[in-house]
Amino acid sequence: xxxxxxTAAVDGIQFFGRISASISHELKNSLSIMNESAGLLEDLxxxxxxxxxxxLERVKKLSGMIKRQIQRTDQIxxxxxxxxxxxxxxxxxxxxxxxxxxxxxxxxxxxxVRGVTVNLSLCPETVSVTTRPxxxxxxxxxxxxxxxxxxxxxxxxDTEIHRTAKGVQMIFSGLDRPLAGTPVRVFPDAPDExxxxxxxAAFEINDPHNQFILVIPERLDI
Amino acid sequence: MEPIRVLLADDEEELVVTLAExxxxxxxxxxxxxxxxAACAILRDKAYDVAVLDVKLPGMSGLDLKRKMARxxxxxxxxxxxxxxxxxxxxxxxxxAGESYFLMKPINIDxxxxxxxxxxxxxxx
Numbered sequence: 001x002x003x004x005x006x007t008a009a010v011d012g013i014q015f016f017g018r019i020s021a022s023i024s025h026e027l028k029n030s031l032s033i034m035n036e037s038a039g040l041l042e043d044l045x046x047x048x049x050x051x052x053x054x055x056l057e058r059v060k061k062l063s064g065m066i067k068r069q070i071q072r073t074d075q076i077x078x079x080x081x082x083x084x085x086x087x088x089x090x091x092x093x094x095x096x097x098x099x100x101x102x103x104x105x106x107x108x109x110x111x112x113v114r115g116v117t118v119n120l121s122l123c124p125e126t127v128s129v130t131t132r133p134x135x136x137x138x139x140x141x142x143x144x145x146x147x148x149x150x151x152x153x154x155x156x157x158d159t160e161i162h163r164t165a166k167g168v169q170m171i172f173s174g175l176d177r178p179l180a181g182t183p184v185r186v187f188p189d190a191p192d193e194x195x196x197x198x199x200x201a202a203f204e205i206n207d208p209h210n211q212f213i214l215v216i217p218e219r220l221d222i
Numbered sequence: 223m224e225p226i227r228v229l230l231a232d233d234e235e236e237l238v239v240t241l242a243e244x245x246x247x248x249x250x251x252x253x254x255x256x257x258x259x260a261a262c263a264i265l266r267d268k269a270y271d272v273a274v275l276d277v278k279l280p281g282m283s284g285l286d287l288k289r290k291m292a293r294x295x296x297x298x299x300x301x302x303x304x305x306x307x308x309x310x311x312x313x314x315x316x317x318x319a320g321e322s323y324f325l326m327k328p329i330n331i332d333x334x335x336x337x338x339x340x341x342x343x344x345x346x347x
Contacts, residue, residue: 021306024305025278025305025306026305027305028305028306028326028327028328029234029237029305029327031327031328032234032237032305032327032328032329033234033236033237033240034328035327035328035329036236036237036240036241036244036328036331037236037240039240039244039331040240040243040244043244043247047247062240065236065240068236069236112233112280113278113279113280113281113283114280114281115280115281115282
């Protein structure tokens with residue numbers, strides 16, 4: 001297990017870097033909007049000094065825009081903080097709905113640039129698992145990333161969580177089989193298998209429904 | 223002398239709306255789009271001198287969009303802007319548009335204006 005964790009840690013650092021870079025991109029976008037909104041307020045003030053009437057409605061809209069972007073930035077930073085702290089406790093209990101919400105939030109920019117929407121269905125009950133959260137986050141991202149290569153025409157991946165006798169299932173729907181000749185990697189490949197082993201998890205493809213199913217134990221034995 | 227016509231393409235609508243207004247104040251004709259499809263469609267209807275593109279647009283990279291737009295409007299000049307500070311994206315865009323025409327977000331409006339004038343040779347149609 002120690003050697004598996006070592007192998008996964010190296011890939012994990014790359015994953016951590018990729019997500020962090022994506023978050024920084026989102027922060028840059030919200031800063032840019034605040035920068036242009038503040039700049040436009042300045043432009044309008046200068047024009048008013050030269051005698052052009054100041055459109056107060058426009059000023060109010062720009063102020064509202066800056067407020068919204070501050071709230072957006074605050075949320076991005078909260079998510080970044082939670083993601084960063086995922087490595088604090090290598091083994092702990094997580095609420096899977098909260099967990100997946102965070103996974104989708106911090107990778108939103110990476111899915112958006114692919115033109116793909118990833119939805120999470122509300123869970124009728126609280127489903128918690130005791131696991132290695134950082135490695136689970138990495139594996140779920142790898143499934144989504146692979147899913148984006150084989151997503152259907154709707155460009156939408158739907159995710160849901162179910163508790164079953166075999167463990168907890170995360171289901172990813174809206175996926176088509178790879179088309180012949182499409183340069184799609186094999187899943188699971190060696191790094192995926194490593195993560196599956198670390199998490200005591202299993203990966204299945206539900207062919208008739210074009211679904212990927214990740215099965216994880218409610219409590220991982222370590 | 224006719225004003226320089228600028229097309230802004232970025233999926234952040236609030237960014238391009240305000241940037242377009244700031245460019246208009248500075249004497250440019252500025253319009254904006256938020257999708258790859260809209261960028262190509264508007265180019266078939268209207269002529270622009272410069273396109274200012276986000277490097278990463280949903281569904282297509284800014285570089286691929288640039289190539290697509292250049293096929294529709296061969297005379298169009300390009301400036302890239304990005305919040306993605308990776309060396310790879312810088313090198314790709316610098317190779318495509320020139321190092322000087324790759325701006326990091328948040329951008330300085332005076333620098334953007336200067337670049338627009340440079341890339342069009344200060345000329346207008």
